[in-house]
Amino acid sequence: MGNHGGSRRRPGVEDGELARRWAALWRELPRATAADDLEGVHDLRVASRRVRAAMELDVARHGKGWHRSLRRTAKAVTRALGDTRDCDAALAAFVAARDASAPEHRAGADRLVRRAAANRELAHAAMVDALGEIMTPRLKRKVRRRFGLPDGDLTAASGEGATS
């Protein structure tokens, strides 16, 4: 299980809970990096926020430094997904607006859909690159070592370090 060392001070968050929250990131990763799974991006972003919240609450147990690099990593995941999530929402809204538009408004609505789709493609490519740099086999080993996560929980869905 986790590396508590001699630093236990106050109740924090159970290692099992932290492990489950980290495992959720790898579980959601393949869907988030798939080209057309809008919910996958949202779900991975939520998972990254949840693991951050759990680690922030766990500061009471281990002190600030213990989680610092992993908290930064989880925050980087949240950030990496932000633009794609915004583009997904914009594209869906503009497609709906186009489908409901009058013929004399169609050209403008089409233009917005094309712009949003182009933005989304760029954002998604940047996101896949960023996640590939963040969610590495090294990170996986670190999370496994720290929270005592069984191999299967981290590898079942994604394979070592896979991001697409």
Place this chain on the structure above:
Amino acid sequence: MNGGAASPAEQAWARLAPRARALLATAQAATDPRSSAQLHEVRLAAKRLRYAAEVLQPALGEHGAVVLAGLRRLQFVLGEVHDLDLRVAIIESELLLSQQELAMAASRLLADDPASEAAALALLVKPAGEQDPRPGLIAVLADHRRQRADALSAYRLAWQDLEAALQCVTVPGTARNQ
């Protein structure tokens, strides 16, 4: 707290209190409803509190469920405002680009025939049939402005309810101990 050991519920609420105070302060500082940046800060503060509350939920009791429901509602309406603001920026940008394209077309028209001033002006001010994107862009923009006003009203209502619930989190000896 009563001087003795704090109950699990008291400990949980005490851990949430700084995030609740941060949200209250951020929301009270967000005085300009047109400011996307201010409302975005409120949304981030609400997320921090919400995800922390979810971790501690089993210890928070009934009032925890009330606070969490309020936070989800607030986050949803602020998410709407955020998305609408981003889309408005895209629509404005496309409107500007389409005006620039028409200005260039007017300039090319005048290059071919310097006497065609009236036609060049008409190109800029009158919709040029179904291929002109501007009427559609204006229609979508108007719809987004209406939606934003509605979302802002929903935010005010959501905040009113949540603010009352959060007072119990930040003021000792109230509902947080239930």
